[in-house]
Amino acid sequence: LLEQCEICAVPLPMDGLVCAQCFKQPPAFKHVIAPWTFSFPVDSLISRFKHQARWPFGHLLARLLAQHLQHRFDNAELPRPDCLLPVPMARKRQRERGFNQALMLARWLSHDLDIALDEHVLLRPQETVAQQALDAKQRKRNLLKAFAVAANAEVTGRHFALVDDVLTTGATAHSLA
Template sequence: MRCQPNNGHQVYIWLKNVQTCLLCDEQTGSISSICAACESDLPWLIDQCDHCALPLPLSGMTCAQCIRQPPAFSQVIVPWLYDFPIDALVTRFKHQAKWPLGRLLGEMLGQTLQHRFDEGLERPDLLLPVPLARKRLRQRGYNQAAMLAHWLGDALRLPVDERLIKRIKETPAQQGLDAKARKRNLRDAFALPTPARVFGQHIALIDDVLTTGATAHALARLLIQAGARQVDVYCLARTARPGD
């Protein structure tokens, strides 16, 4: 076809040129779509619970909730606290289809994970995005967790299966519910039609924000009951305890 470039010619690739920062609109001076100043100002989560990543005053601790009722997942890998501007970026990605913002956050999460893998964190066998109910998926038109999972899968060379877990129960939105209400809301909400697929596997659940951990716990428990060896959670941001 005449519209296709010849193999011997260079093709203009936009992503290989100097970018404008998606947060401050200044040139980044590199191919990155966020400048160094904005990246350093993000609310990086440093001190956290070793199990659920709840922000804590010191590192290397376990929160009281995880001591009383340990969640079914083993650990949470998350780079940021759910605070400005991460909260605004996630909201625009999730509810306003600002996919470049989601891609930016996904790439940075991928860099965090690769750094942790290089330090000895065990790589999972499979990435599973948290599923959306059919009604909500039709309304929104996309599952932001599935988009994150595929971006991470490409960057980290890990397989992704967004159809393995089914959300079989239409539930009210989790936002605005306390921890107990979230757990009741998720009772029998998920199904695993082919449990043999996860037997003996190390699974990583992918989501945008971890709040109480109720959804991740329900999914991890389902996977562990089906024979999964370990379930971790990878997400963009972690909320603090209300009032903190």
Template sequence: MRCQPRYKLPVYIWLKNKQSCLLCGETTDTPQPICTPCESELPWLVDQCSVCALPLPTPALRCGQCATRPPAFERVVAPWIYDFPVDTLVTRFKHQAKWPLGRLLGELLAQSVQHHFDEGLERPDALVPVPLAARRLRQRGFNQATLLARWLSGPLEIPCEENLLQRVQDTPAQQALDAPARRRNLRHAFALAPGATLRNRHLALVDDVLTTGATAQTLARLLLDAGAARVDVYCLARTPKPGDPA
């Protein structure tokens, strides 16, 4: 006896629907909307500092700066160098609200972070997006770091605490500033949410691009001073050298 009604019309099966690559437009052969050739040609970050992920010409444990002045954060995970086409994808995501591009990058970042977990990287207790200045949030309409943290939270099964950090002071844009000016610019710009308890917690900051590391350093120090045991940084890309615009 048939338990389903007879239906002779074509049935749409969404699992068989093929996607188009967001970079070249060809049909993809991957779960994400990016084809294998385009994914392989992304500027993957290979040789890097084991702490800040600064691209290096040869494999090394630490870059000179991290060896002489270790940062407050423990480890940076970044899949790519901030170069074409990743720089264009990030820019279109942030400044043109092209959310599908950001979602694609976020899913690939989640895969990269999971790979590091499989290789022994300690899993954090929570993901914490870098807060955006109120004026820029009004102009843009969203915080790209918050979206990335949400997109990481599901696949990695790590809670996202998007209100843990607050931007309490608007500051001039960081792009045109050198590293010392960036540090001065960020002084007193951030605060913890009232009543936040961080004792012995391992947290991971989430942002789009790591440039000089001034923002990550400021926030990591704030979290550690409040009782956190460890702070890592998960971002989409690392600039080729400190001070490059992002």
């Protein structure tokens, strides 16, 4: 297991610390679970799942993540969320790719962990450019007003877990939270 910031999961020299960025400007979310760094072989599995529709790789990662989360739930290290919310994908990008990888991961996690999934709470009413080529400041600006909560969604007092495939700067998670 990695040593990482207690809030955003950025790698740190030891566990139990909060990074300077989260200390100075706490994000809107409470906690990130990122059991792996985006390096070989995980980066290769994610890229093949996401860009080549190699769904078994995504399913494998979801299974491993579910085991990691279940262990933390069982040991009372982590509170069980009421509901999983996949990060919504821009419509144009979803048409090009043919699927939303965050939704697929959320479905597999929901099944393996027996946690409700609601793919209609979060909306992406505004098209945005892909985040991959942007720096942290550009990512944050790119996501301004990109997301919304459905008008009929009941969110007050509920514990949600956002599901996405990759966390780089935390801009997506911050914007959604």
